Amino acid sequence: AQSVTQLGSHVSVSEGALVLLRCNYSSSVPPYLFWYVQYPNQGLQLLLKYTTGATLVKGINGFEAEFKKSETSFHLTKPSAHMSDAAEYFCAVFGWQFYFGTGTSLTVIP
Amino acid sequence: EAQVTQNPRYLITVTGKKLTVTCSQNMNHEYMSWYRQDPGLGLRQIYYSMNVEVTDKGDVPEGYKVSRKEKRNFPLILESPSPNQTSLYFCASSLPQRGSNTGELFFGEGSRLTVL
Numbered sequence: 001a002q003s004v005t006q007l008g009s010h011v012s013v014s015e016g017a018l019v020l021l022r023c024n025y026s027s028s029v030p031p032y033l034f035w036y037v038q039y040p041n042q043g044l045q046l047l048l049k050y051t052t053g054a055t056l057v058k059g060i061n062g063f064e065a066e067f068k069k070s071e072t073s074f075h076l077t078k079p080s081a082h083m084s085d086a087a088e089y090f091c092a093v094f095g096w097q098f099y100f101g102t103g104t105s106l107t108v109i110p
Numbered sequence: 111e112a113q114v115t116q117n118p119r120y121l122i123t124v125t126g127k128k129l130t131v132t133c134s135q136n137m138n139h140e141y142m143s144w145y146r147q148d149p150g151l152g153l154r155q156i157y158y159s160m161n162v163e164v165t166d167k168g169d170v171p172e173g174y175k176v177s178r179k180e181k182r183n184f185p186l187i188l189e190s191p192s193p194n195q196t197s198l199y200f201c202a203s204s205l206p207q208r209g210s211n212t213g214e215l216f217f218g219e220g221s222r223l224t225v226l
Contacts, residue, residue, distance in 0.1 A: 009150070034214060043114075043200060043217035044153075090152065094213055097168075098143075102152035 002027045002093045006101035014109045019063075019078040021104045023091030026072060032094040033074040035065055038103075039087045047089070050074065061085070081108045112137045116201050116218035123191055124226050131186045131221050133201030139216070141204045142184040143168070144176065146197040147220075153200065159184055160206075191225040198222050 007022040025031055032051050036044040048059025055067040061084075065076045074091060086108045091101040114135045123129055135142065143158035145168075155168030159178040173195055175187040184203075188195060199222075202215040 032213065036215075036217075041220075043219045044202075044215075045217070046214050049214055092215075097155065097158070098215060100145075100153040102150060 002029075002031065002095040002097070002099045004091050004093050004099055004101035006089075006091050006104050008104055009102065010105045010107070012107040012109055013081045015083060016080050019076070019081045019085065019106065021076040021089050021091075021106065023065075023074045023076065023101060024072055025074060025091070025093045027093055027095045029095045033065075033067060034092040034094065034098075035059065035063070035074075035076050036090045036092060036100075037087050038090065044090060047076070081106075083108050083110065112216070114201055114203055114216050114218035116199075116221045118221060119219065120222050122224045122226065125192055126190050129188050129191060129223075131188075131199060131201075131223070133184045133186065133218060134182050135184075135201075135203040135216070136182065137203060137205075137216065138181065139203035140181070140206055141213075142178065143202050143215070144174070144184070144186045145200045145202065146170065147200060148197050156186070156199075188223075191223075193225050196223060196225045 003026050005024045034049045035047040037047050038044045048057050050057050050067045058064045063078045089104045117132045140161045144156040145153040154170045157176040159165045201218040204215045
């Protein structure tokens with residue numbers, strides 16, 4: 001079975017500060033892992049994904065995530081937050097089906 | 111432009127009045143699915159379809175029906191809506207994971223449904 005846990009339903013950072021959104025997964029098969037972003041009144045857009053190979057993956061808008069098998073984690077980071085990063089972020093795991101976390105709402109403080 | 115299109119985007123209805131939310135994709139994707147998004151619960155899968163005439167229940171199928179008569183369309187039907195079906199609904203599609211396809215989902219813009 002697969003599942004995803006996102007720690008922290010709300011995260012606030014100052015503009016220019018590091019963004020760290022946490023995601024832990026469980027999967028009985030080698031997982032494919034995804035981060036999606038949802039801007040207000042929009043659908044979800046793919047930020048980045050891990051399938052196989054390099055464990056540090058880079059996505060759009062300066063985001064990146066590192067797959068750590070030993071920690072069953074796939075945390076999302078961005079070195080410097082921008083106001084436009086304010087959104088809801090969802091971690092997802094695909095084993096046989098997609099399973100989404102409950103989401104983390106990111107607020108960026110000017 | 112590759113996209114998943116849902117209609118209507120917003121709908122207010124009353125208990126018991128049948129409604130259909132349409133979903134269409136133009137990417138020739140085999141896989142389509144419906145999710146509902148509720149505060150604090152994230153996205154929960156309602157139904158999914160691996161291909162034409164193949165559908166299966168997700169985690170929260172009660173009160174919903176779907177059909178997949180054509181590859182591009184996957185309507186969500188609420189035969190007798192109830193207030194607990196008030197939610198934000200998303201349709202998504204993808205290619206199956208094989209070869210170079212990693213199976214990421216492409217989402218529609220959502221349909222906000224209110225049942226009074």
